[in-house]
């Protein structure tokens with residue numbers, strides 16, 4: 001039993017990681033008052049750019065950086081539309097998703113002549129943390145994992161620090177709650193929102209990279225299928241807080257892990273494995289349809305701000 | 310005395326209105342300068358220009374003799390100008406200290422230093438006698454404390470010229486006196502104050518000079534010593550204002566509203582109403598007097614169907630309406646002028662005409678099945694705008710861009726026009742100018758004279774005494790006494806409001 005649980009735990013962390021990055025991105029964006037449905041597209045572009053770069057340079061870390069930058073660039077577009085031109089943020093996000101998908105598919109065919117990249121031989125390698133990795137069972141699951149997994153947890157901590165322990169975080173939260181009040185205190189609402197949306201794109205991009213060169217070793221049409229939306233749901237379940245989002249991502253990661261290894265551990269005797277694959281999407285629909293959590297949303301989330309003149 | 314602020318020929322043109330028309334205003338060092346003007350006269354606009362939130366369409370601003378261009382609030386703050394806005398600019402989910410330091414926070418090793426922030430807030434709060442709890446969340450503190458937080462925000466930034474835009478509109482009489490003490494303190498420190506209020510009594514009590522604005526133009530600047538409330542009111546409205554309400558003789562009819570031992574919780578789930586019994590009869594105004602936060606809001610909510618009664622009965626014309634839904638309450642012919650016109654009175658991003666049918670849009674008059682009859686809605690709005698003198702007289706204007714007084718007129722028009730059995734008026738004249746107050750008072754008395762029952766809740770004791778036939782005093786969720794208005798005086802009501810039982 002113990003080895004099974006350990007495997008389950010390791011897999012949970014692995015599958016949760018991309019979600020954690022994207023969900024933290026969502027926290028940044030939405031706490032500053034910009035709804036970011038475009039996380040999905042930002043993950044897609046990040047996963048694609050990371051794969052291409054890792055293949056081209058042979059260095060997975062350059063892939064992660066490429067994923068981050070491409071996600072941030074796409075987010076900039078969202079910021080221009082949503083903040084400067086006060087477009088409907090949901091519509092802009094949906095457009096971002098279509099664009100990212102279309103662009104990466106087009107380039108995929110252009111570069112590799114098909115719907116998938118070759119196998120990425122130089123994907124990220126596992127890091128065993130000396131000493132800790134030797135703990136029976138737990139060590140292998142927790143401390144012999146991909147570096148992106150550690151980075152995800154560290155990013156959650158960093159997000160918490162930024163949000164609650166820095167002046168930028170205080171301003172960010174005030175802008176998401178009551179931008180006019182923040183404006184009267186001399187805070188540049190547009191600057192804060194731009195920064196946060198771009199950060200959210202960078203994080204979602206890293207999340208995408210964590211899939212294409214972290215979990216699997218290729219990029220295909222179905223590498224990013226809904227993870228961005230699941231991350232968004234996790235952020236809502238987590239009440240727009242970094243630790244809450246992380247917790248919700250772990251839950252979704254666990255559902256994913258059960259689905260992946262359900263067969264091996266004999267779970268399929270008790271329940272149809274399709275149930276576990278379905279679970280995250282089901283919960284996502286519930287969350288995104290607005291059945292839960294609205295009370296915790298930042299008060300100005302999704303509302304464009306217009307300065308008086 | 311030195312002139313600290315000089316605004317010359319300031320004009321501000323909005324798409325639909327000229328809010329400021331070549332305004333000249335000069336404020337001297339260490340004075341309290343009052344701005345007086347009707348709702349929509351352009352006072353807030355002028356002050357938002359001074360604070361850098363709006364840019365003037367024309368005109369110049371001088372601070373201490375230097376020509377300045379105040380392009381955003383940061384510039385104003387750097388020039389020593391601070392502003393407490395008419396509608397509080399506080400972030401409810403943050404703490405008092407966080408709100409105060411926001412934008413110029415103390416840091417330690419690059420991180421936000423909340424401990425220092427709290428200490429600094431405590432220090433200035435003590436220095437100026439502004440009591441606040443730095444660690445409390447703003448959403449959980451009283452309106453009076455929110456006001457003090459707003460003032461502290463300005464003082465924290467080293468304000469020399471403080472703009473107070475209708476600071477007293479939401480305060481209790483006690484809190485107003487405290488505010489005046491604070492203003493005097495600031496004054497003796499050499500700070501200048503621009504003070505906006507509609508209450509002539511307050512102006513006479515505290516201002517040194519007064520500038521009167523009507524429809525965007527300066528009418529006059531006078532010294533307080535050389536003027537009278539009557540003269541001020543006439544200058545501001547452009548006609549004589551009557552301060553006395555004429556009522557027909559008091560002859561109450563059958564009981565319309567009856568409360569029996571009603572109990573309810575407040576939003577923090579603590580008992581707010583602890584067994585209220587009272588009745589309102591046809592042809593009378595029952596005034597509820599009390600210090601803010603003693604259950605008035607909850608009382609109104611419970612009758613209006615917006616809050617659950619945990620015990621007791623509410624009857625309208627002998628029919629039980631306890632915990633009926635708001636739509637049922639409306640259908641039972643109860644009208645409600647809510648105390649917070651932004652939160653409950655209006656949908657700010659709807660037009661005047663849409664706001665005027667918020668409660669009746671589904672009825673045959675305004676809809677054929679599921680299709681709205683826009684023509685009818687428009688005509689309805691046009692008629693009410695005319696009847697209630699809403700300005701600008703354009704039914705397509707968004708409620709958000711109306712002045713406070715005109716927003717209130719829209720609500721009153723909607724509620725009174727339904728010809729209700731019971732009219733609940735909660736703080737109906739909060740933030741209104743003397744002309745508009747006269748108007749609202751006339752409308753309330755008119756309902757009474759027509760044989761309707763009126764339940765009036767107000768923090769303004771003068772208003773309660775002027776309008777009511779009977780006065781019920783509420784204290785900590787109990788009615789401590791009900792007295793006939795002609796037997797009541799301020800001292801006695803004040804005594805009862807502090808919890809002493811009446812006779």
Ligand SMILES: Nc1ncnc2c1ncn2[C@@H]1O[C@H](COP(=O)(O)OP(=O)(O)OP(=O)(O)O)[C@@H](O)[C@H]1O
Pocket residue numbers: 308323324325326327328346347348349350351352353354355395700701710711712713714715740742
């Ligand atoms: N942002 C805006 N856009 C368009 N019109 C506006 C805007 N702000 C104010 N107005 C209009 O300008 C006029 C002046 O408004 P302002 O708020 O300055 O009045 P006020 O004197 O402060 O009134 P009150 O006593 O009710 O607060 C009003 O007619 C108002 O409708």
Ligand SMILES: [Mg+2]
Pocket residue numbers: 352353354395474
């Ligand atoms: Mg105003």
